[in-house]
Amino acid sequence: MTPIVSIIMGSTSDLPIMEKAMQFLNDMHVPFEVNALSAHRTPDAVEQFAKSAQQRGIKVIIAGAGMAAALPGVIAANTTLPVIGVPIKGSVLDGVDALYSILQMPPGIPVATVAINGAMNAAILACQMISLADPALAEKMTAYKNGLGAKIEKANQALSEVKYEYKIDS
DSSP: OOOSEEEESSSSGHHHHHHHHHHHHHTTTEEEEEEEOTTTOOHHHHHHHHHHHTTTOOOEEEEETTTTTOHHHHHHHHHHEEEEEEEOOOSTTTTTTHHHHHHHTTTTTTOEEEEEOOHHHHHHHHHHHHTTHHHHHHHHHHHHHHHHHHHHHHHHHHHHHHTTTTTTOO
């Protein structure tokens, strides 16, 4: 089995956040790989990774980074594959610095960006991209999205059981 999604993080300290992406891809049966690469500490390795990813069968790259958060942009500068950036909270600026760094890419070097610590949404977006050419994954994604609505319906049912003297059920 060859990975089609690559999850990259600037440091293994990002693992607790990025595991949410790994779990979603695993649940959807999407083969993925995981590596720690640093745009600042291993720039040559990042460049080599990005330039070889497509030849290795990767279709989407998810890159998580905190603070200066250069990793997603450096990867995007070296590949034509879609790159999804995950800003990681961890600095005194609560991840806003990483968010701005990932969002503010120059023309021609786009990085799709999810919420701070939004690794699961990055995996969902990656699956949606891949499902454009994969009918089986598209079915799984449709079922997943339908399941989200069912969860809300179930939550509303549970809320209807909550009783207060002045609560009016609609």
